[in-house]
Amino acid sequence: MDKNSHYRDRIKFTLKMKKEYTILSPAMAPIHFKILKPILLRQGFKIEIMDAEGPEVLQLALKYLHNDMCYPSMLTTGQMLATIMSGKYDPDKVAMVITQSGGGCRDSNYIHLMRKAFEKAGYPNVPFISANIWGLELNSGINLTPKSLLMALAGLIYGDMIMICSNQVRPYEVNKGETDKMIDKWTTQLGEGFFKGKGFSTKAIKKNLKEIANDFASIEIKKTPKVKVAVIGELFLKYSAPGNNHLEEFLAEQDCEVYVPSILGFGIYKTNGALEDLRLYGGNKAKKAILEVAMKYMFKMEDLLISAIENNPNFVPPERVNDLKKRAEGVINVGNSMGEGWYLAAEMLEFADHGYENIVIVQPFGCLPCHVAAKGMINKVRRIDPRLNIVDIEYDPGATRVNQENRIKLMLVVAKENLSKKKNIEE
Ligand code: SF4
Structure with a gap:
C-alpha cells in the first residue's frame, strides 16, 4: 500500500498504462485546457476532455453517490460514468484525472468517492489520477518534468489572459465572430509552441502576453x-x-x-491559504520553504499578467x-x-x-x-x-x-x- 494514499486498493497509473490508456478529464475551463493539452501530449499522455452533460449525467451520479455530496463532485462523477458507459472508450484502457486542492473541503475527498462509485458501477479497475501540487497519491506513470510544470503554469497564465481580454471585447465587436477567431489563433499558436517545448520562459511569456493584449485590442469594437x-x-x-x-x-x-x-489568482489565494495555515498552526518546514518558492514564482507571473493588461487602456485587469x-x-x-x-x-x-x-x-x-x-x-x-x-x-x-x-x-x-x-x- 502506498503510504501517500488514503485509499487501500487504489489502482495506480503505471508507465505501461501511459502508452496504452486515454486519460479523461472533466470539462472545466475550455480556453485553458486547449492550451494545456499539447503539454501533456508532448509528455506522451493521451488526454481527452469529457463533454457529457445534462440530467442523465446527474441521474447517474445520484445512483452511485450519496445525494448529500456537493454539486461539483456529483457532476464530475456523473460525467465520468456517462463517458465510460457511452461505449466511446475501452473501459479497460481509460484513466480518469481530477484535481485535488489538498485543503479541508470535499474537493480533497472526491477521488475516493469516485473510486467507490466506479466500483459499484462495475468499473473497479479504472485508475484515478490526482492532479495536485502537494505530493498526494504518487503514480509511477505520472512523471511530469519541471519543464512541463513550468509550461503548465505558463499555459494557465495565457488562458487567463485570453479569457480576460476576449470577455471585454466580444460584447462590443463590430464583426461578429472576430473575438472567437482570435481565441482560436492564440490557443492554437501557444499549444503548438508548447508541443515544441517553447513559450514558457519569462521572456517568452512577457512577449506573448503583450502581443495577446495588443491583438485583442486591435479588434474593431463599438463601445455601447x-x-x-x-x-x-x-x-x-x-x-x-x-x-x-x-x-x-x-x-x-x-x-x-x-x-x-483568473485561475492564477485562485492558485495564489490557495497557496497563501496553505502558508497561512502553517503560520497559524505550525507544520513542516520543508513544505513551507517549497510553498514560499512557489508563491514567489506565482507572484512574478501575476505581475507579468497584470502589467500586460494594465499597459493596455482597453482592458480592466x-x-x-x-x-x-x-x-x-x-x-x-x-x-x-x-x-x-x-x-x-x-x-x-x-x-x-x-x-x-x-x-x-x-x-x-x-x-x-x-x-x-x-x-x-x-x-x-x-x-x-x-x-x-x-x-x-x-x-x-x-x-x-x-x-x-x-x-x-x-x-x-x-x-x-x-x-x-x-x-x-x-x-
Ligand atoms: S468548495 Fe469544496 S465543498 Fe464546496 S463545492 Fe467546491 S469542492 Fe465541494
Missing part, C-alpha cells in the same frame, strides 16, 4: 453602455459551462459584458491577490481559506470598484465553505459597498435552469435600472 456582470463563486462552477448551465452564454444573450476572474487580501481584512478572517474562503468577499468589493457591481455567485448545493464565505458575506459586503447588486445561484441536481435564469433576470432588472440612471447622470 452594457450591464457588466462578474461571475464569482466555487472554482469548478465558475469555469465549467456544463456545471453552471452555460451561464456566460446566457449572460451574453442578455446583452451583458461578463468578467470571470484583475487586482493583485495581496491587494485583495487587504480588502478582505476586517471583513472576514484571512485564515478562512476553506473552499473559496475570504477570496469571495474580497472579489465582490474588488469588482464593485471596477464597474462590475452586478455579481452572480455560483454556489453548489452541499458546499458548506461557499455558504459561509459567499452567502454568509453578502449582507456584510453590501453594507460596505451599497452599489453591489448580488444574486447567489444554487446549483444542484434538482435545480432547473429556467429557475436559475429567472433569478438572474431579476438581478439584471435592477442592473439595467442602475445603468440607465448612470447614463442619465452622465448626459
